[in-house]
Amino acid sequence: MIRNQAIETAAYEIMCRAAIEIPEDYKTGIKAMLQSETNELSRFVLAAMVENWEAAEADRRAMCADTGLPRYYVKVGNEARLEGGFVALEGALRRATARATREVPLRPNRVHPLSRKDNNNNVGILAPEIEYSFEPDADWVDLTTVHKGGLFGTDYRMLFPADGIDGIKRFFLDVMVQFGRRGLACQPAIVGIGLGGSKDAAMTLGKQAACLRVVGERHPDPDVARLEEELKELGNNIGMGPMGFVGRSMVVDCHVEVAYTHTGGMPMSVHSFCLSSRRAVARVHGDGRIEYRTDPRWFTPYMRREGLDYEPSAERTRLEAGQAQGPGRG
Template structure:
């Protein structure tokens, strides 16, 4: 049985709209937890306003933030899934879903030509929407939609650095802290952020790992490698000790979490990258099975561990 183009378009539209409107459970819980520990009255007001907007968006079924950002999809594509017209039709399917969500007001037209600044038609154009595929042995495709805000994505002054061996672990920590704090000052990255860190690989692999760490792991998730998990906790504590706080107005909660992913790398250096997810951490995930049935998923299962 082949999944029909129209059916797939509808499902991808639905998960994209959900991501733009409804905040994941772990994210809302993180806001509530932050309120209980935050001591700054200004930061508390920011957190309360976030929570009010979260509830209002669901009740009114409108976008939770006016910056609907970059339309990004992560797709785990099962080899047991057949698609009408073949896998090559998926680009058309995702484009149609994004165009429809834009026309219906669930995405603002935020995608423009980088030099002429001319708006795109329906947030669709050269390399956009961004879709990353991961082949798996399964009878379903899992789609995670990420409307990724421009502030968190673009205000990192230096998202990547190839550190020297002499820099070591302390150099990694310093680079991450410096990068995050410079982006969070004045609320440019909409903190509290989820901080993704990529270590190893080469430049684009490293930066891709940082982005996936930021957007595809739930708040509170710890890496199975004990040393990596320890570093995640140390960096989170360090970031929250800076006093930058919610929206850069001062406070004890600058980051909700830090997630690290790593890859093998060359002997000569320590590639390190940082990526931020804005406070609302928008994402939604569904599984579309080969028989056409759909299953909403609470969190993505990209890393399969």
């Protein structure tokens, strides 16, 4: 049985870690960009970012004054048993959010959309957001918190099948130019693309692709992986670098996630997880152990399953067949 107090303890701790400590994969990606960036001003900006993160960690203070909108992603093992069930779990997540807002502190960004009422704790109607997924043959709960900033770093377009890969690239470039030119998200960003599903699913998937995969990770489908590489390369060749300065360091990585969609359309969303790419994860076990990490491991083979029933060996075969076949487009 997973105790409710363990959930609350873990949820509070990851809120603190996410606000203060940038994940290693993102830091490593930025340091690599610092090596390859040729524009002097952009190099200066990248170096200042690294210094800022180090100062935040040393002082145990949030690395950006805007601590974004804290949210949770909860992956529940199919064999997990929760004390008090999901209602108690959600209560623990809300209490942890309020405590972290007070003690880290986080900026109390959440307000009612009309009255602008602020409870001063980042808790309110449907706040923090809590999204769920499930995992077979597991008895733990993975809690991931993401403090996503960048009010405007998101866009959506309904493409059509005939738009193809070129249409995807065109929309991606339109968005990246606008984000950079108008200062809609602080770059370099992890850019997530949601491709397919229904309109709302495309939006959800794109945000998850940005926030719940680590820099350097490629999609197991070789066609999707190749698209990720191409979009990353494109994003770094539009002439803009960190914070919209001239340069070639805009996209630290690009992650694409796909979902089966309507045969007549190809919905696409683009999300920027800004230079404050804040995420932290805790695995809570039934015996009280809590393990902390920064890789959400959200997109498991089960999440990306394609058939009627989940057969781990069938999924492996499907992906291996795809890899043997190699990318199928010119």
